[in-house]
Amino acid sequence: MTAGRCLMNSVETKPRILVVDDDPACVELLLQLLSFETVTVRAAHNGEEALAILAQWVPDLVLLDVTLPGMNGYEVCHQLQQSPRTRDVGVLFLTGMDDVTDEERGLQLGALDYITKPFQFGTLRARIRNHLALQLKTRQLESQAQTDALTRIPNRRCFESALEQEWYRCARHGRPISVMMVDVDFFKQFNDHYGHPMGDACLQQVAAILDQGLNRATDLVARIGGEEFAVLLPEADEADLFMLAEQIRRRVESAGIPHPSGHAAGVVTVSIGCCAMLPELGQSLDTLMLSADNNLYTAKALGRNQVVVACGDSGLS
Numbered sequence: 161m162t163a164g165r166c167l168m169n170s171v172e173t174k175p176r177i178l179v180v181d182d183d184p185a186c187v188e189l190l191l192q193l194l195s196f197e198t199v200t201v202r203a204a205h206n207g208e209e210a211l212a213i214l215a216q217w218v219p220d221l222v223l224l225d226v227t228l229p230g231m232n233g234y235e236v237c238h239q240l241q242q243s244p245r246t247r248d249v250g251v252l253f254l255t256g257m258d259d260v261t262d263e264e265r266g267l268q269l270g271a272l273d274y275i276t277k278p279f280q281f282g283t284l285r286a287r288i289r290n291h292l293a294l295q296l297k298t299r300q301l302e303s304q305a306q307t308d309a310l311t312r313i314p315n316r317r318c319f320e321s322a323l324e325q326e327w328y329r330c331a332r333h334g335r336p337i338s339v340m341m342v343d344v345d346f347f348k349q350f351n352d353h354y355g356h357p358m359g360d361a362c363l364q365q366v367a368a369i370l371d372q373g374l375n376r377a378t379d380l381v382a383r384i385g386g387e388e389f390a391v392l393l394p395e396a397d398e399a400d401l402f403m404l405a406e407q408i409r410r411r412v413e414s415a416g417i418p419h420p421s422g423h424a425a426g427v428v429t430v431s432i433g434c435c436a437m438l439p440e441l442g443q444s445l446d447t448l449m450l451s452a453d454n455n456l457y458t459a460k461a462l463g464r465n466q467v468v469v470a471c472g473d474s475g476l477s
Contacts, residue, residue, distance in 0.1 A: 218246055338397070345464040373411060
């Protein structure tokens with residue numbers, strides 16, 4: 161799984177735009193305008209409908225009318241800012257109100273722009289393109305900041321962010337969460353024998369094996385430092401965890417990456433420490449990581465090239 165997993169919305173080739181306006185004629189005009197762009201567009205006719213869409217589908221940009229029945233555009237924008245899923249979504253206010261106070265209020269809420277009706281199609285199109293380009297560049301920079309430069313999988317920062325989100329989600333819904341800590345066995349000897357370029361290639365191959373071993377969109381593998389990787393498995397119990405960890409261990413060994421003589425297996429192997437828990441609100445997620453790390457230490461102490469699984473304090477029965 162790539163680092164995009166850690167972002168609110170992964171970088172896509174087709175930007176997403178949500179149009180929110182209670183005037184059907186205005187919605188139709190905006191849809192016609194956007195039909196000439198390479199974008200995916202959805203429409204809502206009030207604030208409540210917009211929030212329902214946003215709960216399932218996160219756009220890059222929202223064209224938001226200020227005057228809506230019920231919840232107005234300012235309130236919708238405020239709701240977007242409060243949610244981690246949508247706080248980075250760009251908002252362009254479209255409104256018939258041209259008072260400077262209204263414009264200031266919209267910008268203070270975090271909107272990117274404030275466009276008064278009736279708008280010029282050419283001007284609006286240019287502003288939409290500019291804001292989408294800025295959003296794309298921002299997401300690309302965020303993705304780079306959360307990607308390990310060597311292996312091109314998520315880094316520690318991305319892993320910790322995803323772990324925190326999934327920990328609290330699983331705690332709220334009473335679902336299990338699991339983590340693997342994976343360490344390449346005798347990697348220092350490998351580096352000393354073959355040199356750092358070959359060591360880097362080895363880590364890239366192991367990272368690819370780990371990434372390809374994950375089947376669900378919610379799973380995440382990250383390089384957290386040196387020859388150590390971590391795997392996040394939301395809603396996976398102890399049985400699921402052991403089965404996947406053992407599959408990964410076997411795949412790394414069967415890849416047949418030669419290891420210097422003196423290593424028992426003759427090929428590169430990994431040790432894996434795992435922990436499965438039912439998290440509780442108010443409980444530190446460090447409990448999960450410490451348990452997985454201790455199990456990794458045990459796997460290495462027992463001879464390496466093996467999997468050790470145990471439940472945390474809030475264990476699974």
